[in-house]
Amino acid sequence: MAIRTRLTEYFGIEHPIVLAPMTLPGGVELAAAVADAGGLGLLGGSYGDRTWFAEVSEKVTRRDLGCGFVTWSVARDLGLFLEALERFPRAMMLSFADPALLARHVKEAGVPLICQVHTLDQAFRAIDVGANAIVAQGTEAGGHGMSIRSTMSFVPEVVDAVSKRAPEVLVLAAGGVADGRGLAASLMLGADGVLVGTRFWATEEALIHPLVKAKAIATSGDGTIRTSVYDVVRRREWPAGYTGRLLKNEFIEKWYGREGELALIQQEELRKVQAASECGDYGTANVTIGESVGLVSDFLHAGDLVQRMAAQAAACLALGRPNLSMGDPRVVATTA
Amino acid sequence: MAIRTRLTEYFGIEHPIVLAPMTLPGGVELAAAVADAGGLGLLGGSYGDRTWFAEVSEKVTRRDLGCGFVTWSVARDLGLFLEALERFPRAMMLSFADPALLARHVKEAGVPLICQVHTLDQAFRAIDVGANAIVAQGTEAGGHGMSIRSTMSFVPEVVDAVSKRAPEVLVLAAGGVADGRGLAASLMLGADGVLVGTRFWATEEALIHPLVKAKAIATSGDGTIRTSVYDVVRRREWPAGYTGRLLKNEFIEKWYGREGELALIQQEELRKVQAASECGDYGTANVTIGESVGLVSDFLHAGDLVQRMAAQAAACLALGRPNLSMGDPRVVATTA
Numbered sequence: 005m006a007i008r009t010r011l012t013e014y015f016g017i018e019h020p021i022v023l024a025p026m027t028l029p030g031g032v033e034l035a036a037a038v039a040d041a042g043g044l045g046l047l048g049g050s051y052g053d054r055t056w057f058a059e060v061s062e063k064v065t066r067r068d069l070g071c072g073f074v075t076w077s078v079a080r081d082l083g084l085f086l087e088a089l090e091r092f093p094r095a096m097m098l099s100f101a102d103p104a105l106l107a108r109h110v111k112e113a114g115v116p117l118i119c120q121v122h123t124l125d126q127a128f129r130a131i132d133v134g135a136n137a138i139v140a141q142g143t144e145a146g147g148h149g150m151s152i153r154s155t156m157s158f159v160p161e162v163v164d165a166v167s168k169r170a171p172e173v174l175v176l177a178a179g180g181v182a183d184g185r186g187l188a189a190s191l192m193l194g195a196d197g198v199l200v201g202t203r204f205w206a207t208e209e210a211l212i213h214p215l216v217k218a219k220a221i222a223t224s225g226d227g228t229i230r231t232s233v234y235d236v237v238r239r240r241e242w243p244a245g246y247t248g249r250l251l252k253n254e255f256i257e258k259w260y261g262r263e264g265e266l267a268l269i270q271q272e273e274l275r276k277v278q279a280a281s282e283c284g285d286y287g288t289a290n291v292t293i294g295e296s297v298g299l300v301s302d303f304l305h306a307g308d309l310v311q312r313m314a315a316q317a318a319a320c321l322a323l324g325r326p327n328l329s330m331g332d333p334r335v336v337a338t339t340a
Numbered sequence: 341m342a343i344r345t346r347l348t349e350y351f352g353i354e355h356p357i358v359l360a361p362m363t364l365p366g367g368v369e370l371a372a373a374v375a376d377a378g379g380l381g382l383l384g385g386s387y388g389d390r391t392w393f394a395e396v397s398e399k400v401t402r403r404d405l406g407c408g409f410v411t412w413s414v415a416r417d418l419g420l421f422l423e424a425l426e427r428f429p430r431a432m433m434l435s436f437a438d439p440a441l442l443a444r445h446v447k448e449a450g451v452p453l454i455c456q457v458h459t460l461d462q463a464f465r466a467i468d469v470g471a472n473a474i475v476a477q478g479t480e481a482g483g484h485g486m487s488i489r490s491t492m493s494f495v496p497e498v499v500d501a502v503s504k505r506a507p508e509v510l511v512l513a514a515g516g517v518a519d520g521r522g523l524a525a526s527l528m529l530g531a532d533g534v535l536v537g538t539r540f541w542a543t544e545e546a547l548i549h550p551l552v553k554a555k556a557i558a559t560s561g562d563g564t565i566r567t568s569v570y571d572v573v574r575r576r577e578w579p580a581g582y583t584g585r586l587l588k589n590e591f592i593e594k595w596y597g598r599e600g601e602l603a604l605i606q607q608e609e610l611r612k613v614q615a616a617s618e619c620g621d622y623g624t625a626n627v628t629i630g631e632s633v634g635l636v637s638d639f640l641h642a643g644d645l646v647q648r649m650a651a652q653a654a655a656c657l658a659l660g661r662p663n664l665s666m667g668d669p670r671v672v673a674t675t676a
Contacts, residue, residue, distance in 0.1 A: 125562065144492055155492040156478060156517065156522060158631070161561050161634040161635055179490070188528040189492065189524075189525035189526070192521055225493050296492075299493060299496060324657045
């Protein structure tokens with residue numbers, strides 16, 4: 005029942021499921037659990053912080069994990085980036101802004117290069133810089149991204165572009181994929197696998213605050229929004245067009261559309277956000293999740309999640325539709 | 341090879357493909373061609389214009405076509421709406437704003453009720469008013485809609501909600517579906533079928549201006565945008581949150597973000613837009629299409645499109661992945 009794709013062949017993994025590089029308290033444990041369960045685990049290098057890197061480097065001795073960074077930010081510390089390539093050689097994922105400069109170092113190190121893209125033009129660029137895999141991310145995804153494309157039509161369009169220009173390049177679907185149905189759908193769209201963030205955020209390993217867990221289970225996918233307010237308050241200098249998808253809360257409601265004003269009292273508001281993060285006040289602190297939070301109804305171990313997702317996808321593919329119980333009136337003859 | 345779903349059973353049609361109700365020069369011919377090819381053809385009633393209705397009523401004598409309206413607009417002319425229910429009894433689709441009042445008349449007439457929704461709350465409301473089918477439309481769709489949800493996670497979330505509350509209600513996926521891959525993916529997500537607009541817009545029957553045809557084939561899915569500028573210039577009083585997805589052009593570039601200014605000189609700009617529409621100047625006139633325009637590479641007859649989409653989906657489902665030629669390096673072992 006295992007699903008074999010070019011992704012599983014290329015990385016020698018069991019399931020075509022990649023953990024999105026998220027910076028979380030339990031990031032190392034999460035990546036390790038995904039790898040142990042037969043997926044590909046990527047550590048969330050985020051902006052390229054040296055404290056993070058020192059901590060993670062100490063914990064990670066295995067060689068089968070990869071890493072992902074915010075391209076425009078880690079580019080400011082090439083030394084750290086080169087060390088990361090040595091320490092986490094399974095794959096390097098670059099997201100946000102032109103990957104050309106860093107891509108060269110990834111290729112030189114012989115590390116598989118994964119480029120996340122948000123427009124078709126970025127996909128062409130990823131091909132040009134030698135990406136081994138392209139992640140086509142729709143706007144429904146959690147965290148940073150763009151709002152130009154959604155997964156459903158973006159993935160097949162990238163697949164077609166790759167197919168014409170560089171058919172050996174893998175394509176992963178990202179954004180809105182949280183269960184076996186999404187994995188099966190992504191394969192139908194021509195993807196070789198999926199990159200999953202939000203659903204793995206909702207695992208035991210991710211060490212999510214109990215208050216956020218309850219909130220996540222209660223929240224529908226209607227409850228997220230793309231915004232820059234936390235980038236403004238943290239003075240993160242994102243290039244134009246990038247926003248973060250987060251759970252809507254009081255802080256966003258207050259400042260959305262008033263980013264200019266917020267910038268003026270940024271220091272004061274930053275202190276509030278930092279204090280709120282520490283005490284678990286998620287009306288003010290941010291919760292970074294995508295629309296697929298509406299598909300999250302339980303927290304489980306990441307390894308079990310990998311297995312469940314793969315098994316459900318295999319069942320969907322075998323049945324020609326989602327694996328509903330046979331007593332469900334939704335089940336009728338499927339293919340004749 | 342035919343794909344049987346609850347949608348094909350319910351309507352007694354051959355393929356789980358529904359033509360989105362679009363107002364086009366060749367709207368009647370398009371709906372008829374889709375119906376003749378085994379899909380469900382919906383006429384685009386749009387705002388509920390009496391001139392349109394008189395014209396279409398004269399042309400359509402067959403009883404196997406349905407119709408769709410902009411709910412908040414057609415509600416102003418209940419007489420026309422009731423006539424439409426009599427003339428196009430195959431199905432009535434309501435989109436945009438609360439369907440409760442009109443839904444009652446649809447139910448009384450014994451016409452199948454299709455409600456298009458853009459949030460989970462709207463899906464619950466559609467169940468409450470007695471919808472027989474719910475169209476879960478993602479923001480990638482062409483024309484009016486919302487930007488809160490994308491198809492990939494919205495469809496399974498609506499499927500789950502329906503499954504719990506009213507399992508007899510059908511769910512259709514809309515937004516980003518333009519070929520058999522999208523249809524197969526939608527079925528994997530749990531949908532009973534798909535509602536397709538943009539791809540049918542790109543057919544011979546739709547009588548698209550030759551200049552727009554060339555533009556559509558050249559455009560990638562990156563080339564569309566959600567905006568209200570044409571609603572402002574036409575003084576269409578859309579409820580908050582609704583925008584239209586259109587091909588980006590000079591007019592949108594000029595007025596996007598300056599809607600207040602535009603409203604002040606609306607009459608003058610409207611004359612320009614109307615003149616531009618007549619002479620095929622699509623720098624100023626609007627082209628209403630979704631992100632899936634990036635998957636459009638040819639114009640064909642609508643009936644052939646229905647057949648092609650269904651056959652490609654069946655092949656995807658049978659293979660467990662898109663129907664690539666066997667020489668394509670993308671093809672490896674799929675399920676083992």
